[in-house]
Amino acid sequence: MSVRTIGVVMNGVTGRMGYRQHLVRSVLAINEQGGVALSDGDRVLLRPVLVGRSLDRVARIAAAHDIPDFTDDLDAALAGQDNLIYFDAQVTTARVKSVLTAIEAGKHVYAEKPTAETMQEAVALAEAAEARGVKNGVVQDKLFLPGLLKLKRLIDGGFFGQILSVRGEFGYWVFEGDWQQAQRPSWNYRAEDGGGIVLDMFPHWHYVMENLFGRVESVYAEAVTHLPIRVDEQGRPYQATADDAAYAVFELAGGIVAQINSSWTVRVNRDELVEFQVDGTHGSAVAGLRNCRIQHRAATPKPVWNPDLPATARFRDGWQEVPDNEDFDNGFKIQWERFVRHVIEDAPFPNDFASGARGVQLAELGLRSSAEGRRIEVPQL
Incomplete structure (x- = not known):
């Protein structure tokens, strides 16, 4: 050697x-x-x-x-x-x-x-x-997060049958910078400095969707700036000109619909900072950064909607953890x-870089969709 x-x-x-x-x-x-x-x-x-x-x-x-x-x-x-x-x-x-x-x-x-x-x-x-x-x-x-590697294993093994939809939730509360220091640099919230959650996160969602589920064929997005004033590293208030949240629907090849919310203005009520729920004809999974839970169709309960009675079922108890089966590196x-x-x-x-360009394309089209208030098809690069 x-x-x-x-x-x-x-x-x-x-x-x-x-x-x-x-x-x-x-x-x-x-x-x-x-x-x-x-x-x-x-x-x-x-x-x-x-x-x-x-x-x-x-x-x-x-x-x-x-x-x-x-x-x-x-x-x-x-x-x-x-x-x-x-x-x-x-x-x-x-x-x-x-x-x-x-x-x-x-x-x-x-x-x-x-x-x-x-x-x-x-x-x-x-x-x-x-x-x-x-x-x-x-x-x-x-793509190399343990949770998504487990999800990829499920897809490759045919666990889902036909995949129908994907729902993603990402984000956390980034403090404004006045009474508590912000966890992210102030440039993230200035469009003139390259900031914005769409430009930051849509390239991520693009390669996740492209590699796990299929080509992104269209996007409909609403990008917003929920907090217009923040405080920078020197304690000075500044105008937030970039989007701090985005709510998007993507249509993927094969008829899969993906809905992904991205926000720096949300308080976390999830097990992990990002989670993807994938629903298929044969089973469903919820994958995060490290963990992945599944529910097979044979173990799916039959809820009945009745708003007049309190829910007695513990729905989370009906899900099973996917084992690691390997050591996951950084x-x-x-x-x-x-x-x-x-x-x-x-x-x-x-x-x-071609893959990276497709991610930037999706971010650009997402912002355009938000500005024009319409669904936009994604041309192939």
Whole structure:
């Protein structure tokens, strides 16, 4: 067995996701386990090269993890010939320019979603990567959540029979920032800075629906700003110009109807922050981040509507937990390993920039649907 090391330029690790999920829980964790295992038994270690607009912030992260390579000069980082991969976790407004620079430098590119603010830009990134001949991928972490992996197992095993509908509930209360500090950065609520729950979450819902249930054929959405005034990190009130909730109906191939509510203005009365209920002719399931419960048609009760009497049935007791049957690793780390294998040995990686562009397309059409108050068909890209 041989071990080789490749450089990975990481732009945006000063942000929450870039730091926690991508640097610490993915790249550094991969190195701690001895690198990415290839099909021939060899391994690949990842040498992070940290890049950020604030050299002081990047330097502090580098010092905390004993990382020698850091800079505020993206061009200098991309000039390193051993730096094969460029990763981008910046705010969306900064992503396109940096990704194009990396593509022009001949680097394989892996990026957070959404890959761009508009479908036109997202398609341009996919076309530029293809023209330059570089591998490309977009983060689609929710496909690797234990709950959704169990759901995929049920689908592949034919548990549902014919799938009829999907109902998704996502969200939690993000504090306004006055009497309690907000859990999300203020730019999330300013459209001019790339904020908005539609642009943030519809690309997620797109790849979940596309990979588990079928192609998205139409969208009808209502995007709203429930809280027009919030307070930023400096304690200053500001106008929230981006949507903080969206209520959408998607029509999928095969006649499946998906309804998904996304909100940063909802108080959680669910077992997990996101849950998908899938109903089919032979059974139903409710999948969250980690857990998945099922009810087969043979075990389905027969409720009778009677508003004059209190309900005595404990409906949740009629559902069965789906066992793990395997050890589930961090979803971000799993996808990092797959992308490295894609780069080094051309292993399959379907989560490419074209897939990311379809997610941005859905977000764009969702906002258009809301603005025009109508159902909009989704053209194939």
